[in-house]
Amino acid sequence: MSRPRRAARRVRLARADLIVSAAYLSLAVLVLSGQWRHTDRGYLIKSGQDQTMWEWFFAVTAHNVAHLENPLGTMLQNYPDGVNMMANTAMFGVGVPLTPVTLLFGPTVTFVLVLTLGLFGTAFAWYWLFSRELVASKFAAAAGGLFCGFAPAMISHANAHPNFVVLALLPLIALQLIRMTRACGARHKRGEAERSLWSALRLPALAPRTLPERSAGQIRHSFTLGLLVALQIALGEEPLLIFALSFGVFALVYYLHTPRAGLRALLAITPTVLLAALITVALTEIPLWWQFFGPQSYRSIDHGPMNNDLEALFQFPSESLGGLVSHGQNVAINATEENSYFGWPLWIVVTVAAVLMWRERAVRAAATVTVAFTVLSLGATLMIGHRNTGIALPWQRLENVPLLNSVLESRFTMAAIPAIALILTLATQRALDYWKVSATDWRPLALFGALAFALLPLTPTILPTVQRAPTPAFFADGTVRRYVSHGSVVVTPPPTPPDARALRWQADSGFEFPLAGGYFVGPTGTSKKGRYGPDDRPTASLLLKAQQSNKIPVVDDAARAQALADLRYWRADVMVLPPTDNSDTLRLTVDQLIGFPATYVDGVWLWDVRDLVGPRDPA
Structure with missing residues (x-):
């Protein structure tokens, strides 16, 4: 094919990706349109003082970069002790690259730009993973990506917390691990076939010929994984920790019925992962040292009970169509921490879908992640409608574990977002497969009706803004x-x-x-x-x-x-x-x-x- 025809073919193949990305970006802009219309004095009212804090982070990062000063710490706040910027999630991964934007247009533009690209990027990255590794239908993958990028917790954090909105690297890390595991499995099968062939011919195996190719592939995978993890550390460590725990649980359950295959995959990718870890440490050792041992560093933070109320799991989020009609009792920690609020219709649809597709390993693993991390998010004792029942929960044994003791336990439900999306994506793919077999089959219509029943109430509304007073x-x-x-x-x-x-x-x-x-x-x-x-x-x-x-x-x-x-x-x-x-x-x-x-x-x-x-x- 000629070069123009090859280019045209790529465009046709990417048409769905372009349509999906345009839809995600349009929705992200719409959700934050109130702030976009007033970037001079607009303020997301539900952010409390967090918008001011994040704008300051972006502004001081740009100031330090422009003046060639150390961005990891500053004396401009909390004088004369200063502030450890690495210990405050300053998001250097976006703050440094967007320094020109901050200097030219101000930190408010940077703030709303990061939130907008975060919603869009997170949705599109999960769509990319689902469409390349999970299902054949771009429509099914788009439904899953939509939920990942615009779930209630994502919209809630879009009021104030860019570090829990810019999550696009997490599915890319998952994608890299999946491809590494698949590559190791393919090499294992090739090795078995070669050994069988040479054994049948009674000739020595020629496996050493593949060692240079194998080493180059492992190094490439390690560098990619190490770079992705290092970049995520520069964006937010708490989401990375929650993702790592949930991905580990997912992989464990996924290989539970084939433990030998799981052990073989683990042993095969361990050298590559260890090399990736060394690359990550090499890229982040100075910032991490500054965070944990530098000036104004700290070991952990006592935030008190920050668990989800059981009622929050079944209510509609405040910034949604369902929340406008039926907002229920206010049981959230605050307006920026509505980390569950999936709504009761979604739980019904996901439960039925998981039961019907229980034979699929990915569904069993996703359901386990959803249940496990939702239970963890309920904290040490069960709360129902602000009433402490006194019923002890698993978090009681984990709340003093280092690193975990600094996580707001209600945020563990964010691990359920991609797990729920995976189940919805597979259910949509199955419905489309039924539709291909018979256009009169009732099951696709039933599923699409159920999806609308579950997701329409969660449709986000425009985040409210107010005009703040001018600077004296x-x-x-x-x-x-x-x-x-x-x-x-x-x-x-x-x-x-x-x-x-x-x-x-x-x-x-x-x-x-x-x-x-x-x-x-x-x-x-x-x-x-x-x-x-x-x-x-x-x-x-x-x-x-x-x-x-x-x-x-x-x-x-x-x-x-x-x-x-x-x-x-x-x-x-x-x-x-x-x-x-x-x-x-x-x-x-x-x-x-x-x-x-x-x-x-x-x-x-x-x-x-x-x-x-x-x-x-x-x-």
Whole structure:
């Protein structure tokens, strides 16, 4: 065939892929269209303060790259202790490549772009896996990919958590492992055939001739797998851990009825996987060392019970057509952690499909993963409608295992998403096969009706956005530079996870100053336990209490001395009171703590404390 005809043939073969990818991308844009329409001041209201945090991550990564500074840690937040960026899932895998976008268009554009490409990419990657390794029908594969990319948990995390939305590398890792296993199996069969042939001819086997080819193939597979895992580490380690556990369970059950074949496959791919692990370590050893042993590192984080309520498994997600009609009792951890919410119709359809196709090994493995990880997501004791039944569950024995103890247990249901998608994909393929045999067969129509019954209520709606207040002119216009001399800005009260607006103001100023406090994960005390936000300073706690109660606290000499000590700890240059709740109470409180009244400059009240704190080291 001529080159133009070969190109035309490729286009025809890829037509389905193009149609599917266009559909996924259109749906992703639609879901986030509210944010896309207002990239200047739009804010995903259900993100809490997480959107501000992620925008700051992307902005500070671009700032560090542009200024050739170390991106793994920064002193711009939580001054003077700083923040370990690797321990905060800063997503360097997208933050660094998208630095030009962030510098040109701002971190909000980067944030919504990452979320959009994450939904689209995750759906298309699973579609690619299903269409190449599981089923012949592109339509069946597209249905499975659609569920993987736009499942309730994915839409919920699209409000605030790019690290749980950009999951496209996980199916590619699975695809690589599947092909490695298949290649090992093919080599084993060829070896058996060669040995049988040469034994029949009573000639020595010539297997050594294949060693160079085999070694080259193993190295190629190892490098690909190692690179994919390293890239996923740069995107998010918690999703990788959940995926690795679920894939291991899937493989174990898949080979359960043929243990010899499973053991042979495991032994065959082990050298290739070990080499891939070495490649991954070589690519990530410096970032991982920084994460676990560098400045402001921590060993684990105590997040308390974060399990799914049993009712959440059967309800419809809030951002869906079903949720608009029947949203049920609110039993989610928060709006960004609706990690189950599959809806009762889907469970009925998946259960019936799994029973009807139980003979298929992939279905048995997928069903086991679904049940096992759903049970794990329920936590240590069973909760039903916010009521603790006291019934002990398997997570009780695992919640103190290193690495697992930092995972939010409700997120384990995300392992069920591709498993459920696999069952739906195989069921759709079987229905299409019936349809090919007989156009009047009732079973395909029944299945498609069941799919519509299960999936239509889960159709995502547009994520709601609001307009956030503009950055105070004091920061946006650069006035802050006149008040900073190698020290920090102390916002009143200092930023914390419940109110992290100051991070955006700092980014809008061009990172002209470091901030006391902030929204991040860092160690507390000397225990190496992680916590959200900085260690509590007495003055920060006093100001926060005054704001919440709207009452000026008693300010004595001890409180003034403590305020001076805290300002020296923060190496403060200026205290700033922007427009906020109960600002008059805060202003009068700081006046008494500092000993002189505030000055109103460019939309904020400020106290220049450089003379009060004294000289400092320019470093």
